Amino acid sequence: MSPAPNRLLRAAVAAPVFDFWSRQFGSIQAWDRCLARVVARREEARGAVTLTLQPNRRFAGFTPGQHLNLTAEVEGVRLTRSYSFTRPPCADGRLRLTIKRVENGRLSNALCELRPGAVVELGQAYGEMSLPQGPGRYLFLAAGSGITPLMALSLALEQNPQAEATLVYWAQRRDELCFAEELRELAARQPRLRLHFALTREPLRLAGEFGRRLDAALLDEVAPDLSALQVFACGPRGFVEDARRLTQERALRFHGEAFTPPEAVAGGAPVRVQLLRSGQTLEVPSGAPLLAALEAQGLHPDSGCRMGLCNTCACRLVEGVGQNLNSGETLAEPGSELRICISAARSDLTLDL
Amino acid sequence: MSQATLNRPLSHAEMDAFGAELDALRTRTMAQVGAEDARYIRRIVAAVRYTEAAGRALLFFGAFPPAWVLGTLLLGLSKILENMELGHNVMHGQYDWMRDPHLNGKTYEWDIVGTSDNWRHTHNYKHHTYTNVRGMDDDIGYGLLRLFPEQRWRPFYLFQPLIAVIFALLFQWGVAIQRLELGKVFSGRKTKAELREEFRPVGRKMGRQLLKDYVLFPLLAGPFFLPVLLGNLVANGMRNLWTYAVIFCGHFTADAETFPKSVVQNESRGHWYLRQLRGSSNLSGGKLLHIMTGNLSHQIEHHLYPDMPARRYAQVAPEVRAICQRYGQNYNTGSIWSQFGQVIWRILRHALPSRPGKPAPLVEPMAEAA
Numbered sequence: 001m002s003p004a005p006n007r008l009l010r011a012a013v014a015a016p017v018f019d020f021w022s023r024q025f026g027s028i029q030a031w032d033r034c035l036a037r038v039v040a041r042r043e044e045a046r047g048a049v050t051l052t053l054q055p056n057r058r059f060a061g062f063t064p065g066q067h068l069n070l071t072a073e074v075e076g077v078r079l080t081r082s083y084s085f086t087r088p089p090c091a092d093g094r095l096r097l098t099i100k101r102v103e104n105g106r107l108s109n110a111l112c113e114l115r116p117g118a119v120v121e122l123g124q125a126y127g128e129m130s131l132p133q134g135p136g137r138y139l140f141l142a143a144g145s146g147i148t149p150l151m152a153l154s155l156a157l158e159q160n161p162q163a164e165a166t167l168v169y170w171a172q173r174r175d176e177l178c179f180a181e182e183l184r185e186l187a188a189r190q191p192r193l194r195l196h197f198a199l200t201r202e203p204l205r206l207a208g209e210f211g212r213r214l215d216a217a218l219l220d221e222v223a224p225d226l227s228a229l230q231v232f233a234c235g236p237r238g239f240v241e242d243a244r245r246l247t248q249e250r251a252l253r254f255h256g257e258a259f260t261p262p263e264a265v266a267g268g269a270p271v272r273v274q275l276l277r278s279g280q281t282l283e284v285p286s287g288a289p290l291l292a293a294l295e296a297q298g299l300h301p302d303s304g305c306r307m308g309l310c311n312t313c314a315c316r317l318v319e320g321v322g323q324n325l326n327s328g329e330t331l332a333e334p335g336s337e338l339r340i341c342i343s344a345a346r347s348d349l350t351l352d353l
Numbered sequence: 354m355s356q357a358t359l360n361r362p363l364s365h366a367e368m369d370a371f372g373a374e375l376d377a378l379r380t381r382t383m384a385q386v387g388a389e390d391a392r393y394i395r396r397i398v399a400a401v402r403y404t405e406a407a408g409r410a411l412l413f414f415g416a417f418p419p420a421w422v423l424g425t426l427l428l429g430l431s432k433i434l435e436n437m438e439l440g441h442n443v444m445h446g447q448y449d450w451m452r453d454p455h456l457n458g459k460t461y462e463w464d465i466v467g468t469s470d471n472w473r474h475t476h477n478y479k480h481h482t483y484t485n486v487r488g489m490d491d492d493i494g495y496g497l498l499r500l501f502p503e504q505r506w507r508p509f510y511l512f513q514p515l516i517a518v519i520f521a522l523l524f525q526w527g528v529a530i531q532r533l534e535l536g537k538v539f540s541g542r543k544t545k546a547e548l549r550e551e552f553r554p555v556g557r558k559m560g561r562q563l564l565k566d567y568v569l570f571p572l573l574a575g576p577f578f579l580p581v582l583l584g585n586l587v588a589n590g591m592r593n594l595w596t597y598a599v600i601f602c603g604h605f606t607a608d609a610e611t612f613p614k615s616v617v618q619n620e621s622r623g624h625w626y627l628r629q630l631r632g633s634s635n636l637s638g639g640k641l642l643h644i645m646t647g648n649l650s651h652q653i654e655h656h657l658y659p660d661m662p663a664r665r666y667a668q669v670a671p672e673v674r675a676i677c678q679r680y681g682q683n684y685n686t687g688s689i690w691s692q693f694g695q696v697i698w699r700i701l702r703h704a705l706p707s708r709p710g711k712p713a714p715l716v717e718p719m720a721e722a723a
């Protein structure tokens with residue numbers, strides 16, 4: 001659409017009306033939201049699916065190693081989780097995400113069932129891990145779904161002739177390895193990538209496969225020159241902590257990314273509340289009504305009935321665990337509305353306030 | 354029948370038990386809210402959009418009378434559905450749990466000249482928190498009508514039968530300026546500058562609505578400018594009359610009560626529930642009536658649970674009614690004809706001087722003293 005009619009349209013039509021008709025006509029264009037259509041789906045490994053997505057024009061791009069928040073509706077409710085891009089940006093603008101099924105993973109399991117044609121919503125890309133242009137030697141340590149950002153970085157080596165990397169990728173079994181074939185082909189044509197698989201529960205090992213967890217001896221074997229390497233480790237928290245303990249002191253640099261579900265803390269313990277709009281961070285007691293706690297520190301958020309019915313004080317939970325003190329129900333879904341007059345923080349919180 | 358014989362005053366212990374039963378019903382029902390409710394509200398959104406599109410399309414052929422009539426009816430239907438079952442309910446946060454930015458209580462903007470922000474303040478906060486409390490709930494007569502004998506009579510009210518009709522026809526404009534509290538400007542409690550500041554967003558919204566219904570769509574119809582403009586005017590008028598009737602039936606029927614300001618001091622949850630019940634009245638009828646009133650036909654249930662998806666009110670109504678019966682409370686319901694008849698009677702009767710009857714206490718006098 002050319003800019004002038006576009007402007008006129010924007011003056012005359014409300015966003016929800018535009019988005020409604022756009023979807024009715026099968027388009028993924030939206031007023032100001034970034035929607036994406038699933039254009040391909042592939043069983044990547046046992047319990048993992050790769051989706052190729054075509055985003056609309058609202059997507060602003062990414063660099064390999066970053067993730068994004070993906071939102072989809074599951075049984076009437078929108079759920080948002082973070083997923084990593086598993087290949088560098090492509091000329092056709094399509095994105096590739098690889099999703100692992102997890103026990104009780106409502107969104108991940110639903111995404112694994114999506115078929116081409118399905119539409120999801122994307123946030124913008126974020127994340128600090130990247131492969132800057134120029135010389136650099138890297139050690140990539142990936143465990144389980146931690147392979148996803150490191151897959152994109154491994155592929156990015158091809159566009160970065162001065163970088164070289166060693167990738168060690170752990171899974172329990174061979175059939176759980178994502179991108180096994182693609183990685184082997186990449187390592188075969190690209191001498192700047194050295195590839196090792198490690199399988200912790202596979203009875204028979206093939207040549208070149210490790211059969212144990214990360215330890216000092218394994219590290220000596222794959223990276224004798226550790227002091228010259230930048231280490232990127234991704235995976236479950238325990239794995240990333242092990243990697244940090246073994247390499248942080250000795251390597252040139254260590255960067256770890258672990259997936260941690262938000263956890264509630266005991267009542268009364270101090271938690272940090274970050275308020276995005278006012279740009280403030282305050283400490284409040286966990287379990288105490290947030291409105292009163294914020295007011296006690298001199299803030300005046302919008303409020304009304306102070307009994308949880310008028311919705312005036314509702315604000316969006318960006319991150320963390322909140323609790324409705326009337327019902328006792330905990331709220332940890334990003335994007336939930338928290339009525340702060342009757343809600344408490346149960347962990348460090350980020351609020352759109 | 355006087356209100357004193359309809360409703361039994363409750364002791365504090367009874368009041369707490371009454372509140373606990375209503376809380377339990379709420380918890381039980383909210384636990385069921387999910388995919389079905391999401392599907393329902395999405396269908397309502399689709400109904401609003403398609404009836405609007407069909408109505409506006411037909412109005413483009415408005416020179417042909419049957420097309421004009423049908424187009425106007427469809428557009429009016431769309432506006433009623435949008436204002437009531439969609440806008441009003443979404444703005445209460447009834448669908449916030451879906452986390453859909455287009456169905457968010459704090460950001461939804463509805464298709465009337467009033468701003469959603471002002472509505473959220475005057476309605477969600479003031480009206481719902483201080484329901485039928487004299488001097489706190491501006492919905493009691495909207496500062497324009499005397500509907501209860503407790504309101505002080507002035508000669509101005511002699512004209513209210515006429516004023517009420519004009520107010521009904523222009524109801525969306527009344528809603529739009531409610532928060533401006535023009536009375537305060539006349540009495541000198543608000544400066545012109547303050548009013549100008551408060552009017553800015555209201556004026557913007559009014560301008561946008563007028564532009565859409567009375568300039569843009571008529572212009573798109575080219576030579577049929579006038580039929581489209583008239584169709585839009587009548588559709589807005591239909592919506593005004595209907596919403597006015599439904600809203601007035603909700604709180605101004607013969608047995609609906611108002612309360613003095615003192616009731617809200619240290620009010621318990623049970624007391625708050627009881628006051629919501631005593632100040633509200635339902636409309637009995639079928640599914641179509643419920644949808645067309647945005648389920649405000651269940652005004653009682655709406656006032657007990659303003660943030661519960663409104664389609665659930667019909668489901669909880671029998672239980673609410675049974676609870677009311679156990680606690681000796683009148684469950685005020687009737688056909689729209691009977692309830693609106695009572696509203697009209699109030700408008701006529703209280704245009705003339707009238708004296709309050711015997712007050713119907715919420716709390717047992719003994720308990721109050723203790």
